[in-house]
Amino acid sequence: MPTRILPAVGDADAVRSVTTLLSQLPDAEPVAPVVDSTQLIDTLARLAAESVDELPEVVVVHERIGPVPALELIREVALRFPAVGVILVTSDASPGLFQAAMDYGARGLVALPLSYEELASRVQAVAQWSVGVRRHLGAGGDVFTGVGGTVVTVSGAKGGAGATLTAIQLALAAQASGRGTALVDMDLQTGDIASYLDVQFRRSVVDLAAITDISPRVLADAVFRHDTGLALLLAPAEGERGEDVTDRAARQIVSALRSRYEVVVIDCGAQLNGAGAAAVEMADRALLVTTPDVVAVRGAKRAVRMWDRLQIRKAEETTVVVNRHSRATEIQPPLIQKITGTPVAATAIPANFKELQSVVDAGRIHELENKSSVKQALWGLAGELGLVKVPEGAQKGGRFRGGDRGSVSFRRRREG
Incomplete structure (x- = not known):
């Protein structure tokens, strides 16, 4: 040949x-x-x-x-x-x-x-x-062979801002719509995706760090296939091992994932390290999750400026997501946009922890009810970001139903 x-x-x-x-x-x-x-x-x-x-x-x-x-x-x-x-x-x-x-x-x-x-x-x-x-x-039946999958990073303006929850639900929405999706825990010291999804695992992202050529077979051995269909690449159980994942290793890992999955969602946590910085730099969309309070918004502004100084990401290329939003809060999305100098997602995540508490405590966040306002907002955000595959004819209706072990609904958000 x-x-x-x-x-x-x-x-x-x-x-x-x-x-x-x-x-x-x-x-x-x-x-x-x-x-x-x-x-x-x-x-x-x-x-x-x-x-x-x-x-x-x-x-x-x-x-x-x-x-x-x-x-x-x-x-x-x-x-x-x-x-x-x-x-x-x-x-x-x-x-x-x-x-x-x-x-x-x-x-x-x-x-x-x-x-x-x-x-x-x-x-x-x-x-x-x-x-x-x-x-x-060509050996695997689920291999994505497009030009390259979409990579989305999710970072927190501070600890507890909701980056992990956001990353998980974005990945679940993409997977449920029929797109092969990988969810990566790049919060290497304190990552909690395994706890949120009730997963016991042996392999982690560290197992790929020393491999020069990550073949599809090697990648498949490192990921954990969750009941939802998500391919999970998890942070190490021993946080100190996260230091083995260098920025160079992170680039190779993200490239390998991009070549195999249609959507790759990466939880980068709130602490910037070399691996997380490399992921943010490579991402098609970089999200920064903040809550509408002074400390978190200052943290978001600080992160945006640091990414810009380090030439990781320009402010206009970063999208801020407002979590725990309420009309009663003094700090609203337009003000956050002005302070951070970044675009702000049109979809804000409502403040309703009561909906989440039982599934978070059980480590079963993937079982969050479809009627949950938090889930509807996060899955709406996935639609806003273009991560979900919308069936033909669903663009004009008021509701889209997709498969997630039953029915999954997307509601159009109404302005005002």
Whole structure:
């Protein structure tokens, strides 16, 4: 079977050099080169929309590609198209750049000026890796093979703001609507998802931390399949082991999950660590949960500013969710939006702990009744975020019913 190779080279002279050598490789099938980062992503997205099998096995990225820098481009390709192997062509073959390229998701590096032997060796190795990944992806019946799943992180403005409850219910809503969903506890020292869902487990996110290539089989061994259908990747029972999950490990874990599940919801807790910061940076949607009180709102403002300073997330790319909302409170969502400088979700979660107390105490939060105003709001939030798969014809009705061991209702929120 020929190896399809897509060159991404911006310089005209470099295009001729790269394509000439690629055409001489045994069993190689070079495709028309792309000249910038935008064209590369658009081309891969178009092919992936047809089928993962249509994607080239190897993408060769030249160091002078633009406008997105080569390493950033490699990271985007690795995240969105995990079955494609990327080779970086560069004049800097130093150990430092090699390590950086690997951290960003490259499968190999070839030094300039190009050597036929080196290029042939790298292409062959990366092609074999890509074929192996696709074979594994095709082995499971529940494998998501789209361009990449949606990753949502949920962080708390302070401890007890409700991030874990929010993350769990968002994941349950997505799963119940028919989307393969993973729920990850990245609150590594104090994560409580297992307690909320009455789970006894042996494996945790730490078991993936030291693995360089997380195959679908390895990932499947680490997750716990809950009765609701959720795939759970839990925080370690021994909090000190959470230090083993570095930001680099977190990136690899999130990338592996994104390639396998349609929706990935990550509970990052209220304390920022390297792993949580990496997850927030990679997320399609980053939620920050606050309660409408001075201490929590100040905490939300502090978190937003810190994320911005550390270049993790811009304020306008963060969505604040107001929990325990009441019309009687002095601090209302518009004021929170003004203070934090972020968008605020249109769906606010009502203050009604009595609905939650029995299921929280029993560790059965997934059994929260459908008529609960808290559940309806959180599942409405999932709809607002686009996490639920709405059946055709349900867009115009007043209520949508989906399957969650019975019936699940989504009510349209009425303004005013």
